[in-house]
Amino acid sequence: MSISVSNISKSYKNVQALKDVSFHVNEGELFGLIGPDGAGKTSLFRILTTLLIADSGKANVAGYDVVDDFKEIRNCVGYMPGKFSLYQDLTVEENLNFFATIFGTSIKENYHLIKDIYVQIEPFKNRRAGKLSGGMKQKLALCCALIHKPKVLFLDEPTTGVDPVSRKEFWDMLKRLQQKGISILVSTPYMDEAALCDRIAFIQNGEILEIDSPQDIVKHFPKKLYNVGADNMYKLIESLKHYEHMHSVFPFGEFVHYTDKRNDFNSIELNEYLTSKGLNQISVEVAQPTIEDTFMALAK
Amino acid sequence: MEKVIEAKSLTKSFGDFTAVNAITFHVEKGEIFGFLGANGAGKTTAMKMLIGISNPTSGEAKVAGFDVFKQRESIKNNIGYMSQKFALYDDLTVKENITFFGGIYGLSREVIKSKTQVLIKELNLEEVENQLVGSLPLGWKQKISFSVALLHNPKIVFLDEPTGGVDPITRRQFWEMIYKAANQGTTIFVTTHYMDEAEYCDRVSIMVNGKIEALDTPKNLKNSYKADSMNDVFLKLARG
Amino acid sequence: MKLFYVFIKKEFYHIIRDRRSLFILLGMPIIQILLFGFAITNEINNVNIAILDHSKDVTTQNIINKISASSYFSIKQFIERESDIEKVFKKGKIKAVLIFENDFSKKLLKNSHATVQIIADATDPNTANTISNYINAIIQSYTQELNKDVVVSYQIIPISHMVYNPELKSVFMFVPGVMTVILMLVSAMMTSISITREKELGTMEIILVSPLKPIQVIAGKVIPYVFISIINATIIILLSLFIFKMPVQGSLILLGFENVIFIVTALAFGILISTISATQQTAMMISLMGLMLPVIILSGFIFPIESMPLPLQIISNIIPAKWFIIIIKGIMLKGVGITYLWKETLVLIAMSLFFIGLSTKKYKIRLE
Numbered sequence: 001m002s003i004s005v006s007n008i009s010k011s012y013k014n015v016q017a018l019k020d021v022s023f024h025v026n027e028g029e030l031f032g033l034i035g036p037d038g039a040g041k042t043s044l045f046r047i048l049t050t051l052l053i054a055d056s057g058k059a060n061v062a063g064y065d066v067v068d069d070f071k072e073i074r075n076c077v078g079y080m081p082g083k084f085s086l087y088q089d090l091t092v093e094e095n096l097n098f099f100a101t102i103f104g105t106s107i108k109e110n111y112h113l114i115k116d117i118y119v120q121i122e123p124f125k126n127r128r129a130g131k132l133s134g135g136m137k138q139k140l141a142l143c144c145a146l147i148h149k150p151k152v153l154f155l156d157e158p159t160t161g162v163d164p165v166s167r168k169e170f171w172d173m174l175k176r177l178q179q180k181g182i183s184i185l186v187s188t189p190y191m192d193e194a195a196l197c198d199r200i201a202f203i204q205n206g207e208i209l210e211i212d213s214p215q216d217i218v219k220h221f222p223k224k225l226y227n228v229g230a231d232n233m234y235k236l237i238e239s240l241k242h243y244e245h246m247h248s249v250f251p252f253g254e255f256v257h258y259t260d261k262r263n264d265f266n267s268i269e270l271n272e273y274l275t276s277k278g279l280n281q282i283s284v285e286v287a288q289p290t291i292e293d294t295f296m297a298l299a300k
Numbered sequence: 301m302e303k304v305i306e307a308k309s310l311t312k313s314f315g316d317f318t319a320v321n322a323i324t325f326h327v328e329k330g331e332i333f334g335f336l337g338a339n340g341a342g343k344t345t346a347m348k349m350l351i352g353i354s355n356p357t358s359g360e361a362k363v364a365g366f367d368v369f370k371q372r373e374s375i376k377n378n379i380g381y382m383s384q385k386f387a388l389y390d391d392l393t394v395k396e397n398i399t400f401f402g403g404i405y406g407l408s409r410e411v412i413k414s415k416t417q418v419l420i421k422e423l424n425l426e427e428v429e430n431q432l433v434g435s436l437p438l439g440w441k442q443k444i445s446f447s448v449a450l451l452h453n454p455k456i457v458f459l460d461e462p463t464g465g466v467d468p469i470t471r472r473q474f475w476e477m478i479y480k481a482a483n484q485g486t487t488i489f490v491t492t493h494y495m496d497e498a499e500y501c502d503r504v505s506i507m508v509n510g511k512i513e514a515l516d517t518p519k520n521l522k523n524s525y526k527a528d529s530m531n532d533v534f535l536k537l538a539r540g
Numbered sequence: 541m542k543l544f545y546v547f548i549k550k551e552f553y554h555i556i557r558d559r560r561s562l563f564i565l566l567g568m569p570i571i572q573i574l575l576f577g578f579a580i581t582n583e584i585n586n587v588n589i590a591i592l593d594h595s596k597d598v599t600t601q602n603i604i605n606k607i608s609a610s611s612y613f614s615i616k617q618f619i620e621r622e623s624d625i626e627k628v629f630k631k632g633k634i635k636a637v638l639i640f641e642n643d644f645s646k647k648l649l650k651n652s653h654a655t656v657q658i659i660a661d662a663t664d665p666n667t668a669n670t671i672s673n674y675i676n677a678i679i680q681s682y683t684q685e686l687n688k689d690v691v692v693s694y695q696i697i698p699i700s701h702m703v704y705n706p707e708l709k710s711v712f713m714f715v716p717g718v719m720t721v722i723l724m725l726v727s728a729m730m731t732s733i734s735i736t737r738e739k740e741l742g743t744m745e746i747i748l749v750s751p752l753k754p755i756q757v758i759a760g761k762v763i764p765y766v767f768i769s770i771i772n773a774t775i776i777i778l779l780s781l782f783i784f785k786m787p788v789q790g791s792l793i794l795l796g797f798e799n800v801i802f803i804v805t806a807l808a809f810g811i812l813i814s815t816i817s818a819t820q821q822t823a824m825m826i827s828l829m830g831l832m833l834p835v836i837i838l839s840g841f842i843f844p845i846e847s848m849p850l851p852l853q854i855i856s857n858i859i860p861a862k863w864f865i866i867i868i869k870g871i872m873l874k875g876v877g878i879t880y881l882w883k884e885t886l887v888l889i890a891m892s893l894f895f896i897g898l899s900t901k902k903y904k905i906r907l908e
Contacts, residue, residue, distance in 0.1 A: 036467025037438040049749050051907045070905075071751070079749045085742030089557045090550065101546040102750045134339035144746070161384075161464055163338040163493055164531055165538045189465050190494070192531065204467070233500070234479035250472045251479075253499035253529070254518065292468050292496075299469060 001060075002027050002152050002183035003048065008057035010043050010206075017043040018054070019206045025152075025185055030178045032197035033187040034295065040206035041187040042082055045156045048185070049079045062151045075103075078150030080141050082157045088130030092121055092140055095129050096147060103148035113180065114143045117173055135166030142173065146182075153177065155186040159193065171196050191292035202295050209298040214291055221289035221297055223247060223259040226267070230279040239277040243270070250296060257293055258284075302329040304456055304487045305350065310359035312345050319345040321510035322359060327456075327503075332478060332488045334498045337507030338538045343491050344460070346507070350489070351458055352376055364455045377405070380449035383460040387445035390434030394425055397433055398448060405452035412451075419447050439470030446477055450486065457481065459490040463497065475500050495531035504530070506537050513537050543752070547760030554734065555764060565730065569722045569772045573779050576714040587671055589636045590617040590628050595644035603656070606682055607638070612674050629661055636660040636671050715780045716868040717841030719773060720861045723799070724806045724835050727769050729827035731761055731810030736823040739814075745907070754903045762807045769803040770796075789875025795868070798881075801888050802864045806831075808895035815902040835861040863887045 003025035010018040017040045025031040033041050046052040048061055050070035058065070064072045086095050096118075100107050111118070117139050124132065129140060138158060145153060155174075159167045171193060174184060186197070194200045195214045202209040202217075210220055230236040236256055240249045247259040260270075267284040274282045289297075305327035312320040320342045327333045337343040348354035350363050352372035361368045364378040388397045395416060402412035420429050423443055433441060442462055449457050459478075463471045475497065482488050482502075490501070498504050498518060505515040514521060514537055518530055527533045555562060589607075593600050608615045616634060619625065628634045639657040641647070648654040658675050660668035738744040747757060777795070780786040788795065809831060817823040836842060838852060839861035845853055856862050863884045870876045870884075878885065 036470070037465035039467075046745075046907060049745075051745060051748055053906065074749050075751050077749065079746060081742045081745045083742035085746055087550070087554070087741070087743060090553055094550070094553065098546055098550050099746065099750075101543055102747065102752050104543070104751060157465075161339075161461070161493065163341075163538070164495055164534050165338050167493075168535060189467070191468060192495075234483040237476055237479065250469075251475055251500060253496055296468050296472075299467070 003061050003185060005059045006057055008054045008059055010054050017206050021208055023201050023211055025183055028181050028183055030184045030198045032194050032200040033203055034194045034200050035203035036189055039203045041203060042156055045154055049077060049154055050074060076151045078145035078153045080145040080155045080158055086129045086141055089128060091126050091128055093125040096143055099144040100147045105148045110147055110149045113149055114146050116176060118143050134162050138162055138170055153182050153184045157187050159188060194291045202298055204299045218289045218294050221294045225287045225289045225293060226258045227255040227285045227287040228258045229255045229283040231281045235279055239274055243273055304329050305363050307361040308359055310361050311357050312349060313357045318510050323512045325505055325512060325515055327487055329487055330482055330485045332482050332501045334501030334504035335489060335491045336498055336504060341507040342510040343507055347458060351379060351381055378455050380454035380457040382445050382449040382462055384464050388433045388441055391432060393432055394429050401448045402451050407452060415451055439466045442466055443474055450481060456487040456489060461491055495534055498530040508538055548763050551764040565726060565768055569776050572718050572722060573776055576718050577784050586614050587635045588616040588633050589613050590619055590634045591615055592619050592637060592639045594642035595640050597645040599645040599648060600640045603682055607678055610678060712786055715786060716865050719776045720864050721835055722772055723769050723803055724831055726772055727765055727803050727806035728810040728831050731765050731807050732813035732823040732827055733820050735761055735814035736817055736820045740819055754905060758811055758903060765807060766803055773799045788872050790871035790877060794878060795871045798867050801892055805860045805892040805895060808899050811899035834859050839865050841865060860888060860891050
């Protein structure tokens, strides 16, 4: 096991950031922590990278205890904090060189690891990091976190604020790194990225809601889900919200995801209700719950 | 339909670099207009020109009926703006923030007072109205911030990545607020990196390298690019 | 070793690429020393005075000539009546009035003393004091001349002799003070800012997670500023030597050595500040309020320690700047060597070691 966390809790002055969190990450696994801003992801990352000490509970990374063996851990993990953390006034190459050296290695030694990523930013190697676009900064930060060939890689919200194209490229890179045997713990607020992990944990308000593979986690969705569509989205949402049997209503793309309180839901009845509210082109179909639906159902 | 934003060949250059390259489009009253693009495609620059804080290099544009070159002050009085980076003052309470932002738009004390009450009730903020904004969760802040941008009944509200990092439930509540405002006739101009949110828009434009490469309803875009989702449309376009 | 070199190189890049800070770092000492040297000064020059001469005889005329010949005073007006004195003061241009009693020569010859009254505008007490001292000095030197011609004179003339700074040049007093302030500011504020900047940027998290040892991080942060501080000290000494013609009586090597000790003390302060502040802004505020004020007020730079109330005198002992100023004044103005200054030097070294130890201990290997 490359990461094991058991019963970790952490509080700040009056906020409990983590409540009795337990999970483990297998060797070579790509594990996703999925949850919104303020869910406790960053605190968990800092505890695992030895930057914070938990109030209670135990955690191991690469076989080392996060408190007692913090020096060993610091030698064998790569960490990309949430905030953009490179030196803006140093060039791409200077940044990489610096991080390589402080981790006791050189660019040359582990070039094979970062080659795929680095070739994309190499044309700009003499540009200051502050002048790079968001996607490129991300790639550089990943190179810097990888340059010392870590056994475990911690990526705290690496794709926040990055456009979908760069995000996709970034995840392709993570997949390739995983094949090289590096275990990866990554956090993200984007539910679509969750599908790309081996296993995911939903985290909200410092608590783990569920852990499973992306394929199986949707099975935890408690109800039958329906796609409801109509010509006026606003009216549709308002009407559904006032429907007496409504259990949940969430806009989802061009449809509304709807669950009903009853077990014997009747779509014709709903159709009639919506028509009486003045809506046209009404459609009601059974839908497959997505990871996001599951998260919302569990987070409620 | 009334056009509240009209841009013709709007261009902005920095030296040899053309950040926004002759974009032409219009936005209709009450529309939810999604303004998408990769990082660095020129979205922010274009938005800055439209809200009157950056001078276009060439072209023309009217926002709420006012010229972006000559009537910038009138534009500012008729729009609301909310950005992800700056929304509210963390060290003021919810009430103080609302009062302050109402004040800078010249609302009278009575109007601010009554609007504050309505707003606090609508957002269920009764218990936290005297708490510092900094202590609230991000999603709440963004919702308050959107309401504050609507305080002075602007014709158009510009939202720059309003939901980044917000949890999925709050994100949807936020969009319900957007629908409501649009339904009442306010035009919404919004940028986002969440492609599912692009589907909520009436029309969507996608910027690539300073140009608008596609502009249509999400449905038509998906049809013409033979894609299942807006995410696929975006990937097909932006990858070039 | 390579690790160390890379870290220092990186720090130098930060310093060199931030043009504005670099200008402040190296320009500030020059501007400050020139300001203190030329603009802010206790010396008087061409002060306007008025004369009320009731005798109008040879002696008073001689004294008046002597005063007007000096570059310190220019006689703007002769008045006739006591009642005019207030009028001239009220106009504000006249800073002092000299009143010679009547029959001045006669009284001087007969009673061997005559009176000159100096009325000075004491709205600015320092200047008033200086003016009256200068006039006294001129009159005394005149009486001295008079007595030369007299065969027997037992008159005792008090002479106050200014040692070490006979020309009473205030810039000589300011150089040690300004040097102290600048070294403190550059060393403490800049290091604390450069460390907190990494906290703000988030790069500190990566540095902490790396195998770098605290002492390596601290040394890497500190050494570039040691260099810059030494350059600053050199600039200040050169400026005072060549522009203000200030002598360095003692050993330049000793001066350099003492400077390095003080710089190290200040840097240790900087690190200490950075351990308690999370943002650059707090670091700057703490440096300014917590270090600059005591350095300026309690070090003897501006206000003499001897004239402070006892509690403040005691507190002043724990301020490194106080000892440093004593040392520099000793070396530059008195020309004394280590045999006289070993005590102060030891105090400074002890303080420096204490703060290095404390800051290394307080430097956190984790966040929070």
